[in-house]
Every structure is written in structure tokens, then in C-alpha cells.
Amino acid sequence: MKLHRRKRPRGIRPSRLSARHLVAEAVAGMLQRPARSALTSLGTVLGVGSFVAVLGLTATTTSQVDSRFNALSATEVSVEDTGAGDDPFGRTSFPADADARIQALNGVRHAGVYWSVPLDKGVTVRASLSADAGAGEQAQVVAASSGVLAAADPSLTDGRIFDAFHDRTGQRVAVIGSGMASRLGITGLDSQPAIFVGDDAFSVIGIVSDVDRKADLLMSVVIPAHTAERLWGAPGPGSLAKMLISTELGAAPQIADEAAHAIDPVHPEHFKAVPPPDPKALRTDVTSDLDQLFLLLAGICLVIGAVGIANTTLVAVLERTGEIGLRRALGARGRHITGQFLTESGALGALGGLVGTCLGTVTVVCVAAARDWTPVIHPVTVAAAPAIGLGTGLLAGLYPAWRASRIQPAEALRR
Template sequence: MLTRTREATPAAPPAPVGRSAFAPRDLLAEALAGMLQRPARSALTMLGTVLGVGAFVAVLGLTATASSQIDARFNVLSATEVTIEDIAREQDEFADAAFPDDASDRVERLNGVRHAGVLWSVQSRGTGTGLTVAAAPVGDAAGEPLNVVAASSGALLAAEPRLSQGRLYDDFHTATRQRVTVIGSGIAARLGITTLETRPAIFIGGQPFTVAGVVEDVQRRPDLLLAVLVPETTAVELWGRPAQGARMLIATELGAAGQVAGEAPTALRPDHPEYFRAIPPPDPKSLRSSVTSDLEQLFLLLAAVCLVIGAVGIANTTLVAVLERTGEIGLRRALGAQRRHVTAQFLAESGTLGGFGGLVGTALGTLAVLAVALIREWTPVMHPAVLATAPLIGLATGVVAGIYPARRAASVQPAEALRG
């Protein structure tokens, strides 16, 4: 019997297997899931990055804020101060003191000058040593050695003192050679002077002086707070003219300091302007850089150390996660995940940790700058580039820290992982 066999139909070819892919959205979701799975450990891991980025933002913000305050103070005080030094002995060893008797009047006639006056440290006549000061007439040798400064009334006004008691001596006291003095609050406390209502007197080199005022603070020449100030004419009468070391303090209008510094030596001595050295205000750029450079370098180094610690913490945590999730990695590889997918997953997790740490650190650093500015009554200054760069630094730190653990995870073999 003949039988007809059915023709076998050819089997359909297998469907092509598409190339496995890892969408960016899925990658971010996996990274967030891995970070939130152990939130406490993730928070501690981010701490180093938070501190590093926060220190970076705070340092740059505080230095920028401090620089603006230095500029403001420079404009108000330093830009309006000129000092004239007597260097006559450097030019001619036989020259006498260069400042004339009417030095203050000559300089105050210049345009832009508010106050001007001569001052010098008084030395005992004959011995050339400093004077002693006492609260009672117990003799010169029994007094306390203090810095006694002869200063004209114009020099006092140029220093811009703030009095706690009494008043400053003026042109009348200078013209009549009155024996009055103005002292700092610290010296008053050392001498036991608590009030001026009783018109207390002190003894300078054995000579009695009435205390006219007590100075609490000065805007210029803070060393005057530690000195006993007497009128220059009185000092000349009692102890003679200064052999050297006299100088003039000039307070000018804003913007006039450079011009005054150039004109003052000629106004003082038209015959010998070279006997004086005029010291104009310093350059504000060099002043700002000298004040802030050391501080900035120190704290940026501290920020770098914190970032290194943060990177080590992220690397360690990510490596531990690789060891804990070896089975998961093997399963992913068995289901078609390629090495680059595993590498990308762990780099995304470490980068997410670093990025969140950078964001938190930026916020904390900004708050620190605002807090300091608020306490000091400053205007906070933050450069937008710093705020934009700081989170990226945290992100880069996390990615760099995750390179080795990610490569370690990518090298896991599926069979060995599943067998374990």
C-alpha cells in the first residue's frame, strides 16, 4: 500500500535578539533605589563629600565677603590717611627736626585735608630714655614706664578717637602749653582712674598733668590707645624737641590722599622737601590679597582633605555593596546585562551619592556664609560660578570614587556568582 507522507514544513528562523540596553531613566531609578535601600549608611557615606563641598563654598564665599568689607573699610579709612615721616637725618646728619612749628597749619591749608598734626614719642631730656607715669607724686623712678606721645590737637582729631569720658585738648591748650593729658581706657584702669569728676592728675616724669579725657577707641593709629598723650608744645617746653622719629598724621577727604601725599613735603619745607617721606594709602588690591590669600589657601586645603575622605568613604561603601550584591550582579549578567551596564549602574550609584553630598554641602556652605555675614553685619557675596561648580565637584568625586568598585562589579562572572 502506498502511503503519502506529509511534507515537513521548514521551521521558522529564530527571531533576532536585540541588543540589550539600559535607559538613562532606569539607570537613575536603580541608583536611587540602591542609595535609599540603606539610607543611614548612605548619609554617613555622603558626610565627607558634604564637608568638603561645604568647606569649599564657605571658604570662597567668606573670602569674597571679607574682601568686599576690606574694600569698604579701605575706602572709609585707609584711602583717607597719609603719614609724613621726618627723614632729615637720613639726608643730612647735622639737620635738626624737619617739622616747622606751624606744620599743622601749613598742611591743613591744602585742598582735601580735614585734620593734620605732628606726633612723636617723648624721651627724657638728657638720658634719652622713656618717661615713667604714676598716679601719685612718688618720684620719677617709682612710676610705671609707659609710652608718652606728644601730639598736636590736629593729630588727635586725625586719629578719630571715641571718648568714654571727658574731652580732648584743643588749640587753646596747645597755644598756652597747658599740662593736660588724654589717656586710653586701659591705662586709666591701670592707674586706678575710674572717673574724671574729681579732676584726677597723673605724674609724667615727675610733672603733674590733669587728665582731660579717656579714649575708648580710635579709628586710626590704634597704638595711641596704649599711650599717654600730651600737647606737643608742653612736651617741647618740658623735654625738648624730638631728635628724630617725629611724624605727621593727616586725615583727608576721600580721593585726595594721593594728591596730599605729593604736596605735603613741599608745603612743610619748600627749601628741603626731601627731608620728608610721604606714605600714601596702600594699594587696595594688594591689601585684599595679602589678608585673604593665606586664609583661603588653608581652608581650600582643608576642603580638599574632606573631599578625599569623602571619596574614600564612597569607594569603600560601593565596594562593600558590590560584595553584598554579587548574586544580584550574576543574575543581571545571566539575564543579558553586559559589563558596561553593571559598570554604569555602580558608577551611577556612587555619582548619586557624591551629587547629593555636593548639593547638601553647597546649601550648608551658603548658610554658613549668610550666618557669618548676618552676625558681623556684612553684605554677603557669593559668586554664581561657585554655587554652580560645587555640586559638580561632589558629583565628580562620587564618580571617581566609584570607578574601581564598578570595574570590580563588571568583572563578576555569572556562573560563579550564581553558584555561590
């Protein structure tokens, strides 16, 4: 049996839906309920906005980490005494002129040796000799050469730091942090206050409010190294000496390589120089957790936005069943209905992406302005964000659009 293809009656043309009419129908569908359309795209706004803000803030903070790393960490070298254990008496490996030897290297700004003074149990720091010994403050006493305070780059509330003269002559002076001063009841230096470490008196010549390096000095009592040696002896096995070095920008790696040989050319193995950390590793450690956390948040917001668009589009399909049936009866094809609802959901997603991109960019700029930073946003991020919103909307509208295309005209008109 030979089958013949059924021919379309003459004068009847297949229905077509131009792009202009498709967009007009989609816009009309969204404007019928503007409040619901705005709320539908809110999830996409939050998701795309979070996406742009996360990448922008990450790039901005990364540049700040780099600059701060260069300004502080990249100019700091510490040297540890690893040879004291080889000495039968546990004496320090640093020579008496270790500061001068390091400062002779090109690129060194300041350098000094320090150690924690091992005090007897029950020895406290007091502001008055007549006070009960048990009523004093438990504090760390740090013996340091004058170069240590200079390398720490302190900010002083009052007074000054001690210098090489105080250290060389063994003066009984002390520099304390503002926190320690507050605990001891010292508000200024006008009255020439003194503190007592056990029964030993020290004149307070400086109160430090902040330091760029070695932050534990803020809660310590810092006295000259030669003074500490006269009172409590040289550093021993329980309090190994270290050296703090501040360098010019870019000189730290070289100083770390040369430090041990400069301190003791005969036994450089007695010292371990610790160079600044790798800037790439530091940047990765600082930003990786932030990236993962906020990108996960942005992904969750995008999923919520996609679910919201899908739910609203599906509800619109059910509410407009009669309209869909009438259009099908008048000749609209299934792909026309699919195209209309996909256009609506895609438009809502793209609109949410555009608004989210703007909000994310404004957030990055405002945060950077508030912190006196330079905002950094990659152009690819701004260009890709609206496309992500469009893709989210199209993906969310697939099932509702397919559901709408399956509605039969006769069934829809009976409702």
C-alpha cells in the same frame, strides 16, 4: 580557511537597559541601605560645603576689607622727618606752622606733628606725687599738636581732647588711654585727677577708649607739643618728629605728593610722605592665606568623601555578587552593571554636592548676618559645586563599577 561570524539565533534580541530602568535600579540600590548611603555622601557634603563656604566667605570678607580700607587706610597719610640728620644739632625739620600749611591743602581734614619724649632712665608716670618714684608705670609720653588727636579720631570715655589753645599756651594737660587710666587707678574725671611724669604734674582732661588711627596712643600719655618743648626741649635725633594727616576719601595720594612741598618748599627732600597702601595688594595679603588654607581643607574633605563612596560602593559590589551573577545570567551585559554602579555613586556624589551647596550658602549668609555684612557668593560657585560633587562620585565609583562588570555569572552563582 574562511572564518564565518557566528550568527545570533533568531528570536533572541540583545539585552538593553534604558535610562529609566537604569535610574530605577540605582535608586533601589541606594534605598536598600539608606543610612549607609547618607553616611557615604557625608564626605562629599563636607567637601562641597567647605568649597562654597570658603569662596563665599572670601568674597564677602574681601568686600569688607575694601570698604574698611576706603574708610580708614585710604584716608591716612604719614610724613616722616628725614632731614633732621642733616642738621648739626639734630633739630626737627618741621616748621612751627607745619600743621597750618598742611591743613591749607584741599582735601585735608586734620593734621598734626608728634614725637616720643625721650625721658631720663627711671622716670615713671604716677597718679600721686607722694608715691614712690619706682612704683609708677613705665609709659610712653607723646608730645603732639592738637591736630594729631583730631586725626586719630578718638572715642572718649570721659572728658575731651586738648585743642589749639592748650597747645599754643603750653598748658599742662594730658589725655590718656583707658588702659593707662586703669593702671593708674583713675576711673573718671569728676575728681579732676592729675598724673605726674617724674616731678611734673599734668591735669587729665580726657580718657580715650579707642582710636581709628595710631593705636599706640591708647597706652600713652599725650601732652601738648609746646608744653613738651618747654619741659624737655624740641625733638632730637633720638625722637624724630612725624606728622599724621587724615584726608577726605580719595584725596590721600594727592596729599602724599604735595605734603613735602607744602611743609618746606625750599627743602622738600627733608620729608618723606607715606601714602596709603595699594588696595589690591592689601586685599591679596589679607585673603590669600585664607584661600589656601580653606581650599586645602575642602580638597581634603572631597578626597575623604571620594574614598568613602568608593569603599561603600565596593562593599556593595561584594555583598551583591549573587544579584549581579543572576542579572548576568539573565542577559545583562557588563556595561549595564557598570552603568548601574556608576549611577549609584554619581547620584550619591550629586546629592552630597547639592546638600553641601545649600549648607555652604547658609553658612555664608549666617556669618554675614551675624557681622552685619553683605553676603557675596558668585553664581558660578553655586552652579559648579553640585557638578563637583557629581564628578567626585563618578570618579570614586570607577573601580567598583569595573570590578562589578568583571564578575562571571557561573562564579557568582556558586557563592
